[in-house]
Amino acid sequence: MKNLLLFGVLIFGSIAANAQSYIGFLSDNYSGVNSVIVNPANIADSRFKTDINLVGVSAFLGNDYYSVKLDNVFDSEFDFDDDGKKSPSDNNNIMGNVDILGPSFMFNLNSKSSIAVFSRARVFYNVNEVNGKTYESIEDGFDNNADFNINEKDVFLTGNAWAEVGVSYARILMNKEQQFLKGGLSVKYMQGLGNAYASGRDVTIDYDADGSGTTGSIATTGEVTYGYSSNVEDDFDEFEVLSGANGVAFDLGFVYEWRPDHASYMVTDSKGNTYAPKDINKYKVKFGLSVTDLGALKYDDATEEIYDITNTVNEDDFDNVDGFQDKLQRFYTRTSVKNVTKAILPTALHLTADWNINNHFYMNLNSDLSLTSKNKENTSRVANSLSLTPRFESKWFSFYSPISMMQHSGFQWGAGLRAGPLYVGSGSILSLLISDESQAADMYVGLKIPVYQGRLKDKDGDGVLDKVDDCPEVAGPEENFGCPWPDTDGDTVLDKDDSCVDVAGPVENKGCPWPDTDGDSLLDKDDTCPEVAGPVENGGCPWPDTDGDSVLDKDDNCPTIAGTVANDGCPEVTDEVQKTLNEYAKTILFDSGKSSIKSESNQVLSDIIGILKEYATAKFTVEGHTDSAGSAKLNQRLSDARANAVKNYLVENGIDQFRLSAIGYGEDRPIATNKTRAGRAQNRRVEINLVKE
Template sequence: MKKTIVTSLLVLGTLSAKAQSYVGFLTDNYSGVNSLIANPANITDSRFKTDINIVGASTFFSNDYYGLKLGDVITSDFDFDTDGKKYPKDSNNFFGNADVLGPAFMFNLTPTSSLAIFTRGRVGYNVNKINGNTFESLSNGFDENDDLMIDEEDVYLTANAWAEIGVTYAQVLMNKDQHFLKGGISLKYLQGMGNAYASGKNITIDYDADGTPLPGGQTTGSIASVGEVNYGHSDNIDDNFEDFEVEIVDGATGFGVDLGAVYEWRPDYASYASTDGSNSFQHLNKYKLKFALSISDIGSINYKNGTQNTYDITATVNEDDFDNEDNLEDILNNLYTQTSVDAIEKFALPTALHFNVDYSLNNRFYLNLNTDFSLRSNSKVNTNRVPTMVSFTPRFESKWFSFYMPVSLTQGSGAQWGAGFRAGPLYIGSGSVMTLLLSDNSKAADVYAGLKIPVYQGKPKDRDGDGIVNRKDDCPDEFGPIENNGCPWPDTDGDKVTDKDDKCPEEAGEVLNDGCPLVDSDGDDVLDEDDKCPNEPGAAENQGCPWPDTDGDGVLDKNDQCPNEMGTVANNGCPEAAEVTEEVQKQLNDYAKTILFNSGKASIKAESTSVLVDIMSILKEYPEAKFTVEGHTDSVGSKTTNQKLSESRAISVKDFLIEKGIDSSRLTAVGHGEDKPIASNMYKDGRAQNRRVEINLVK
């Protein structure tokens, strides 16, 4: 009985879940048609004219229950049951897949769109939430006297094999300066080739080694179980759940979809734009940073002729009856209660979200970060799922050779380190080979290999380097513009101005004159192109125009200090100043003598303001004349005091006149004290005449 239970559980345990394929290789920009597995948008604007995959195969297994070192398996007498490390938990998980990419090819429809047709065979299997302690108990080889308690609660097991025939279309969606975006879609016709699944709810099994008495005083074990078991399978799996033959199953078809988009940041986009647009540099990677997002395996397969059985295993049976049954299905049919028979559940593809970032260190070395995240629940019946995986892959990449060393963190299996390469038509690698060789506790293993026929984008030939490829260049060996089909423009008159820009193409001229000879129509040595008066001789300083004489006084405006007022040549174009006559001089002094000051002070009395205004009017009539304001006193008082008083009064009059608008450069002030009397100081009237201010013309 124990062997039957162990066999049943281990067989189901080895049916692990669909997981990642071609780890590391799919980060390569030269993975070609294989890249549609990761993201259907990859096939357009690729490094290929066409890429033909002959065959490629990838297999992957990971779990969180069992670990080993590959070297021990190869070099020693390794016992998987006793020498490996086990990590039983209440909920262990197993993941794995086999993925064969058959004949497939891609080609470019236009410079911005591509098409691929592919065939693919896949086997996906998984065990979710199985109790690892059950495995541990059953595999330890206990004797028949040991009791056993199995507490499985809920468990989900799924295995499926299917084939795909698909078509992928990808299109450039945006190509604007440094921003580039492309999208793609894969439509897949699915052919089921075998499906089996099982689930259990609230399962417990209590094995009592001698719980059932037999005749003659013998005993045998008894098995008390509780719970519900549900399993389904396609019609190519007969009565034994362990028989899984991969073959085409009638009525088992479905459809799947993959969606993807890729954004590239191209800061050096100007370096990848030819003059005529004929060279899109598709032979080169043009991005500094690339982001890719995709959703794979949206869809399902309907096994129309499959069946699903549900059993209530709440019962107690003896060990002999259990051992007499041939297989698990006989055990369920003969020893427990079948509660329903239904059509098989649709098999749901392992839908997953993939996010990828690729950074270009230069045109050979890259750093890649990739995340795979399952969009399927681990507690859904008849559903494959991928384990969440994060991979960091540094790589060297060139047209004919690439090498990569992915470091991955896989759900349940921990860190993995791998290596792989592509050499022309051959690609081979593993995402876990280094861990398997170096670690004594590897919980994952994968390997892939394949052959293809790559036809790379060639570097367009442009011998003269004018940005126009040879096949479109009318003069492939001479540098020329696109406007002239790659040929240099002619220069018929040899004046270094090409005919297309030469306004006088058959007459040698000057570059600055658009190829025409320079002209001076009025002979003033100012060329017409610079002459604002080309038909009238003029001065170069006046841009070829004659100098004007606005006021007509014979003095040109440029020399006329009074250009809007007629004057004389002798006076620089200004009118001659009026002459101050003796009569005017006398009138000024008659006014000046009446200016009154406060006694013994230099302050002018208010009643003298009108006199000063009259003096100002006379001075303004002679704007070019200069005058001296002279102060005088009588002899009363000290001579020093009288000198200072006369100076102060002269300055007061001068300041008043300047304040009222007379130019200060025209006036000076001086005091004579009592030195220049005009009458006798012996008498009162004489002294009054001597106290005076005079305004005299400076000759």
């Protein structure tokens, strides 16, 4: 019975390989060389100087036929049939894969390109499109010794294992401010480790429990194809390296980043070259697109056999033959055989979007889509999936929790972390813990040696990074590329502000010495007349001679009236002028016996005023005289009054009072005889005489 059950599972069981590996970890910007397995472009502009993976193992198992509570699995009394839930349908699936990333490393060739070399071992096992009721019918029929009939139609089974060594090259394709694009290519050489596959076309099974009286009979129809590499026997449990099993495959990927804050982290050196720090993620949103596993493995020493399984076989005879291949050869008719097979790789399209929420928190959306057919023989394929992964990310530590919808195994919730060299996680651990009907389980663990990109240094603390600092040991401003401004002439005015960098000068004259344009020993800054030489005491201007009398205004008592040097620049009162004044003065008429001036004397007084104004600094005495008629006392008083009357008139008409004095001499100074009328008339007079100092 066991052999019959195995025969039914091998032909009709449905297992679909799932190529997703390291779920959650590969969304981390610090996954390093591991990230090439999903997109080779990832290693360009990496957060690592170099990254060495020692070993990483990822395994996955899932299905849509059988679900169980995790705690029950570890119970010593666990029963497969009683402690789990079966969900048979027309198309059930069981999923499994193992992905081992061996010694691998990556490093940067230059600022724009990187390279990685990796080794990897992979196992896929899948059987597609089984009717889940087949297993139920076989099990119930055998257990209850009951008849059953199955119309399975078409089923496909594939098992493939291989090792690969790959080289990845990635390069920045565009880096224009906010727009950043990089691309990568992996070339992989593959060594086949083993391959087996089977398919059934229009398969039916009719079991008659008492068909031959004492034992049942198995009637089958349809066609079965069975292929295998030379190192695989029966149940695919033995593998050895084959010399004629190899192939070449390719991975191609691109990553686009939107960097709206590029200006905040870019630095420029003295030659105009710009740099971006390598140790930080610079994007706000990142999109990735890649196609992996473009290729196939060719097994030269392999066999493919096609059998017509139309026959009725005694159940005891069927049970007595061990091995799936032996059963085919013993009971059924081989219709075709060939010696070369080709195993198609699980080609897949990967789409990802990563949102940098802030410095350490991210949200990743990832989709994996199979590009191979599940209805083609000897073809591996990935399960279509959609994952949303929030994560905390830093240089030495990351934590992530992927939430996924997996084809054939439904909702999965996991968690993982990276702590320095260690990475460990599972895409399903949390759903396993909280669900009573888990349909999948996976986990991964690995060790690596990360060498991170260093933070750009600023040894002198001037805010200019050493990479672009022309003077990294001495602080200086950014506008001088990190160097202190020089002061060549030592005048405390920096050369950048100094208009005379080689000659010392004061700050207020922009570092230049003050000039003395006119050479008068007075600097232009203090020189009122910088273009014309002049004495210091006159502010650097020459003394003026306004009236042109050769007596400088500073020494000229009459700067606006030409005079003589001897008279300090003022005009001198000559004898002729003195004579003229007195001739005018003698004609001043008074009322008889009084000091009041007659109006007909106004003209002569006006002429006197004109003469006095011409000699603005000269002082005069107005003298009054009388004849001898009358008493001497009365004559003295009258002469004083008349002298002061003239003085007052002159003052009232513009002559400075301090230039004039008045005195009366009475009858004491006659200029003619008082015995005659004519003589007395001459003695009654006013004189205006220059006061000589």
